[in-house]
Amino acid sequence: MDYFFTEEQEMIRDLCRQIAEERIKPVRAELDEKEEFPREIMKALAQADLFQIIIPEEYGGLGGGCLENCIAVEELSRACCGVSTSYAASFLGAYPMLLFGNEAQKEKYLPLIGSGEKLCAFALTESSSGSDAGSIQTEAKKDGDSYVLNGSKQWITNGGEAGVYTVIAITDRSKGARGATAFIVEADDPGFSIGKKEIKMGIRASATAELIFKDCRIPADRVLGKEGLGFVVAMRTFDKSRPGVGAQAVGVAQGALDEAAAFARVRKQFGKPIITFQAVAHMLADMAVDIEAGRALVYAAARYIDSGAKDFSKVSAIAKVFPTDMAMRVTTNAVQVLGGHGYMREYPVEKMMRDAKILQIYEGTNQIQRNVIGQELNKEYGRKK
Amino acid sequence: MKIAVCIKQVPDTANVKLDPETHTLKREGVESIVNPFDLFALEAALRIKEAAGGEIVAVTMGPPQAETVIKDAIGFGVDEGLLLSDRAFAGADTWATTAALAKAIEGLGDVDLVICGKQAVDGDTAQVGPGIAQRLGLPHVAFVKGFREIEDKRLVVERQMDDGYDVVELPLPALITVVREVGEPRPPSLKGKMRAKKYTVPMQGAADLGLEADQVGLAGSFTQVVKVFAPSHSGERRRLEGSEDEMGAQVIDALVDNQVIMLGS
Numbered sequence A: 001m002d003y004f005f006t007e008e009q010e011m012i013r014d015l016c017r018q019i020a021e022e023r024i025k026p027v028r029a030e031l032d033e034k035e036e037f038p039r040e041i042m043k044a045l046a047q048a049d050l051f052q053i054i055i056p057e058e059y060g061g062l063g064g065g066c067l068e069n070c071i072a073v074e075e076l077s078r079a080c081c082g083v084s085t086s087y088a089a090s091f092l093g094a095y096p097m098l099l100f101g102n103e104a105q106k107e108k109y110l111p112l113i114g115s116g117e118k119l120c121a122f123a124l125t126e127s128s129s130g131s132d133a134g135s136i137q138t139e140a141k142k143d144g145d146s147y148v149l150n151g152s153k154q155w156i157t158n159g160g161e162a163g164v165y166t167v168i169a170i171t172d173r174s175k176g177a178r179g180a181t182a183f184i185v186e187a188d189d190p191g192f193s194i195g196k197k198e199i200k201m202g203i204r205a206s207a208t209a210e211l212i213f214k215d216c217r218i219p220a221d222r223v224l225g226k227e228g229l230g231f232v233v234a235m236r237t238f239d240k241s242r243p244g245v246g247a248q249a250v251g252v253a254q255g256a257l258d259e260a261a262a263f264a265r266v267r268k269q270f271g272k273p274i275i276t277f278q279a280v281a282h283m284l285a286d287m288a289v290d291i292e293a294g295r296a297l298v299y300a301a302a303r304y305i306d307s308g309a310k311d312f313s314k315v316s317a318i319a320k321v322f323p324t325d326m327a328m329r330v331t332t333n334a335v336q337v338l339g340g341h342g343y344m345r346e347y348p349v350e351k352m353m354r355d356a357k358i359l360q361i362y363e364g365t366n367q368i369q370r371n372v373i374g375q376e377l378n379k380e381y382g383r384k385k
Numbered sequence B: 001m002k003i004a005v006c007i008k009q010v011p012d013t014a015n016v017k018l019d020p021e022t023h024t025l026k027r028e029g030v031e032s033i034v035n036p037f038d039l040f041a042l043e044a045a046l047r048i049k050e051a052a053g054g055e056i057v058a059v060t061m062g063p064p065q066a067e068t069v070i071k072d073a074i075g076f077g078v079d080e081g082l083l084l085s086d087r088a089f090a091g092a093d094t095w096a097t098t099a100a101l102a103k104a105i106e107g108l109g110d111v112d113l114v115i116c117g118k119q120a121v122d123g124d125t126a127q128v129g130p131g132i133a134q135r136l137g138l139p140h141v142a143f144v145k146g147f148r149e150i151e152d153k154r155l156v157v158e159r160q161m162d163d164g165y166d167v168v169e170l171p172l173p174a175l176i177t178v179v180r181e182v183g184e185p186r187p188p189s190l191k192g193k194m195r196a197k198k199y200t201v202p203m204q205g206a207a208d209l210g211l212e213a214d215q216v217g218l219a220g221s222f223t224q225v226v227k228v229f230a231p232s233h234s235g236e237r238r239r240l241e242g243s244e245d246e247m248g249a250q251v252i253d254a255l256v257d258n259q260v261i262m263l264g265s
């Protein structure tokens, strides 16, 4: 289907597809097997200017929006969600600076992130605070011209690989939802270290680690926005980034259909290619229907957000829930179409199925997304009366 | 550092057609790409620029559509390009090719380093690089596989040999040709591709280079293609039978009988 991309958007798609084919596909199984961070690929993505996509032009970037980000992420995910997660997490860390950073912060950090010289990361989750973000324990205390951070963050994508982190910490517990603040932390800040590195089911090329803050002292000018805006920063960031998770889902699902359809044409049983069995063909057809619906939704949501829309939490949640549930269905069915071959590591679909699962969990579980959508519906229909 | 990279447009497939009249390659209609070895030359130039700063100019000689390889080079991050195109250049052998390329490089002014691919995958002679060096009076090192030191007036490079490599120091200006090991070519960049779309490729002909018609093209060539053909396999074929050892012995006997090899004294 033609989604009427601009020339620039087509360029992004084609370049990402080229890198996915030439650089990612040949090594994805090995990266998965060894649980190895794709440093060489990150370097290639940087050389291709792909970290510049959402960075404004005044900071040396390409000034793209949510749609450009989704196009890139979809293509990379078609080959490997572990790689695309590492890539997209850098933007997840950068969005708070884009949205809330002051001039000096933008000037200092955006060019570094855009050039790919430094990867970025976003740290909210803690061991006892997942969906319930309000319950985070990490504290930041003002001390003269600096803040001192204590606590730890869990399961942070790009942890240990990133040079710059956006960290949400409590500055005033008595203020509840207004008691958290977003900070920029640099990898070599004193008192900052990397703890446990996780071993995962999927997206194994991506790095997931614990961040430890032990009397971590940072200058006071690292506050994003102002004190008390921490959760606002987090929510606005997720609103912008969630369609990107939807795009990952569309990509991995497309990758799975590519494999399943090709396999079904060549695998013969009962003397015929299995694609000629209606049960198999219908499975493939349902996958294609699902994927196109997900893709159309992601692009439409991204375009809506890029149009300057004000309140898009619901749209953004919708553009995460449907595609990610869809990708789980599609990748599971792709394994089914390949049968026993699909279950084997030699074929890429079992990895895709493992990878797809995370998309229903991170950046807010799909249950939490439904909570968001439900709350918005409650508000909307309350107003209509 | 000012670097000139020579890149050649070559047909993409092994599926090349020959003009039955002229016995030369029919280049129209076949998809063309940058000679794969020249991608390594571009990568080497980009790495040197990253290390030492400077400017990169990509130069190609070819028909007007060879402008696409210059645009490709811009996409990889090269600063400027130059297309040498002229009816008079047609039919050039390596000698006549180097006449045009050398003049063009001279015309760029103050070039510190010329980088060529190891060889072109169509012509395959590996003569153009050394030929340019000869015409410009530059020292040259062929088959460079890596860089040890990069300075304003001096390079230390590793030259690939059959059984290892040499470490060679050479003063600049100089010319090198590079092999695959010099580094995997980076992908094109978005900014480069956007610039390439708008970039007007400068073009020069024989007159612009100050060359006479008889110095370039077929007229300026020492060699002429008389006939191109696929050699027919007319030799005798024999099927060997027996165990591996027996067949091996038969092969050696046959090679010795036909004086292909001689057994040691």
Ligand SMILES: Cc1cc2nc3c(=O)[nH]c(=O)nc-3n(C[C@H](O)[C@H](O)[C@H](O)COP(=O)(O)OP(=O)(O)OC[C@H]3O[C@@H](n4cnc5c(N)ncnc54)[C@H](O)[C@@H]3O)c2cc1C
Pocket: A089, A121, A122, A123, A124, A125, A129, A130, A131, A132, A154, A155, A156, A157, A158, A200, A208, A358, A361, A362, A363, A364, A365, A366, A367, A368, A371
């Ligand atoms: C690979 C990976 C990478 C990650 N990367 C990052 C990162 O870069 N930065 C970061 O900050 N975090 C990151 N996370 C954390 C991620 O965002 C959380 O895992 C996620 O928000 C869910 O939190 P939880 O795992 O603690 O689940 P819990 O909150 O404990 O939820 C467990 C289950 O209960 C359900 N549930 C909880 N509350 C409700 C409710 N109110 N209504 C309905 N159902 C509910 C959930 O949907 C889920 O099914 C990452 C996680 C993983 C696994």
Ligand SMILES: Cc1cc2nc3c(=O)[nH]c(=O)nc-3n(C[C@H](O)[C@H](O)[C@H](O)COP(=O)(O)OP(=O)(O)OC[C@H]3O[C@@H](n4cnc5c(N)ncnc54)[C@H](O)[C@@H]3O)c2cc1C
Pocket: B005, B006, B007, B008, B009, B023, B024, B025, B035, B037, B038, B041, B059, B060, B061, B062, B089, B090, B091, B092, B093, B094, B095, B097, B098, B101, B115, B116, B117, B118, B119, B120, B121, B122, B123, B124, B125, B126, B127, B128, B129, B225, B228
């Ligand atoms: C059978 C045959 C017929 C030919 N017929 C014709 C013909 O009719 N018309 C015609 O124009 N040519 C023709 N040529 C091509 C011409 O003789 C050579 O291809 C050309 O001189 C380059 O030599 P090469 O391809 O061996 O390059 P090599 O010497 O193998 O190339 C080494 C390096 O030199 C540089 N280089 C080579 N050529 C160029 C170029 N054109 N521009 C920029 N850099 C370059 C590149 O960096 C390349 O990697 C023919 C060649 C052959 C073998």
